[in-house]
């Protein structure tokens with residue numbers, strides 16, 4: 115490449131890379147797959163190696179990619195949170211080894227899995243967790259202490275800890291938590307996170323720590339940043355020490371005497387990839403000897419004593435045996451390719467979503483064709499192309515009628531998806547019914563998926579209103595149903611009639627209306643009738659309510675069948691009024707933290723009492739806390755309140771406070 119041509123390409127690449135850095139680090143919503151991004155970075159690095167005169171201080175190859183968002187207060191890291199140099203072939207690892215040996219170091223390496231999440235620093239003073247922060251640009255990160263406090267794996271207190279300790283680790287979302295969240299987001303018609311890494315980053319970088327708490331995040335700690343009063347000789351020793359303090363550490367971290375053995379370990383980790391229960395995006399080789407690390411030092415961006423090997427995305431071929439089309443709760447038709455099982459990134463795979471008709475048309479894929487399937491992250495397989503077409507085969511055509519009910523399907527405005535809009539469609543009825551009965555909605559015990567499937571299949575229920583006319587006789591026709599179980603279910607259905615209005619609003623499955631939005635609507639309008647008559651402007655007056663949500667509510671009431679459905683529910687005695695207390699103002703403007711075991715209230719109940727009275731219930735104590743409500747066995751939060759001089763109440767004191775401030 116000519117210099118001028120190289121300069122032009124380098125500039126182009128920098129613009130693209132910076133744009134994708136913002137999407138990935140700042141918005142937790144990348145558009146490229148990691149290996150696609152890595153390829154761009156590599157190309158830029160190659161140009162800069164060939165033409166060193168083209169390297170600029172602001173090139174993304176020279177600094178850590180993130181920034182600290184203004185959503186959080188900033189933290190300056192005493193020990194810089196560096197990135198890692200990466201390698202895509204074993205030969206590059208051998209070159210790394212040569213560089214280490216050329217610096218006069220006898221190599222001894224630790225190999226660890228590289229967990230795909232986001233990097234955090236945790237600081238402990240006198241054994242108490244005092245701060246958690248993100249990497250940001252490596253020097254300045256974000257203060258996410260409150261959110262960090264909600265992660266169960268992270269100890270709040272360390273026994274026998276030094277006066278000051280800082281560790282670094284990777285917060286990640288296990289596959290189990292990711293699938294749960296994905297299902298929940300789909301049920302609520304929200305765009306699900308693309309992969310566990312983005313889900314972890316998006317969940318940790320939340321303004322509301324309660325949301326973080328619900329997301330099931332975990333951590334692996336992989337480095338000792340600072341430790342007052344103790345010295346260590348090797349990385350291995352520091353990991354043993356971190357583990358002894360109660361932190362989760364990388365599941366395996368063995369020491370190897372030479373690079374070839376280290377490479378074998380990387381291969382072994384690669385083979386175990388799909389079975390770990392969480393995503394890894396590579397493996398890291400680190401020089402074990404800490405003095406040798408100091409000799410090797412760091413560049414502006416990464417240490418010279420470590421290197422990350424990135425596993426290539428695996429691509430394999432298989433033959434499409436079928437394309438199944440299913441109907442979701444909101445009527446969207448989703449095609450799924452079913453193919454001969456192949457082994458990818460450690461697990462057997464035989465299905466991949468084709469998303470919609472446009473994607474099928476772009477791929478040109480039909481039943482019988484040979485496809486290429488890739489697993490980019492560790493869990494979601496993707497069809498990336500057709501490698502051999504069955505002679506004369508045509509791409510699969512999406513059905514023109516609903517595979518569940520046979521009604522004609524439609525393209526709604528601005529959507530690529532096809533939808534079945536028949537309100538009585540059984541596939542949708544099933545998802546609607548499961549949602550209606552779920553815990554945050556009408557909470558009908560005993561009405562899970564298995565029972566819902568039977569109710570629909572036997573034609574006993576087609577809309578949720580049918581639940582309220584079910585008889586014992588009918589329930590006895592269900593699999594495994596005896597008199598007792600039938601009666602229990604009828605009681606649960608009967609009990610649900612008395613639920614507060616928000617449960618019903620949420621249960622109706624209005625697009626974009628989650629349980630929190632339902633509660634806002636219920637409290638604000640007070641009855642279903644008032645809500646039905648509300649205009650978009652009136653809804654938008656509610657704090658926290660947006661235009662899109664308001665439109666969805668209007669659409670719901672305008673839909674065929676809604677009036678009928680609500681009339682039937684009213685006739686059968688389902689409550690349509692807000693029976694919850696209107697929010698009081700006794701604790702307005704105050705932030706309270708509940709800790710320990712209270713004599714009569716559970717922690718949830720105490721927090722509900724606080725919010726019902728206009729206060730904010732927070733998860734951790736800070737200078738902004740107004741009161742700490744402490745019960746028996748209150749731990750670090752109580753100690754912290756005492757150090758900060760924050761008033762402490764018992765349960766009776768909380769009631770008194772509400773009484774004193776109420777009208």
Ligand SMILES: NC(=O)c1ccc[n+]([C@@H]2O[C@H](COP(=O)([O-])OP(=O)(O)OC[C@H]3O[C@@H](n4cnc5c(N)ncnc54)[C@H](O)[C@@H]3O)[C@@H](O)[C@H]2O)c1
Nearest residue numbers: 134138144146147148151197198226227228229233284336
């Ligand atoms: N898809 C996109 O658009 C996009 C954009 C930007 C970055 N990225 C991805 O982000 C990565 C580059 O980001 P980076 O600069 O953070 O570097 P990196 O992720 O390659 O390596 C550094 C990080 O690895 C983490 N890590 C996990 N386990 C570790 C262990 N056992 N020991 C040491 N560190 C461990 C650390 O937290 C550290 O921050 C690449 O994988 C890239 O593909 C993707």
Ligand SMILES: [Zn+2]
Nearest residue numbers: 516519534539
């Ligand atoms: Zn249908």
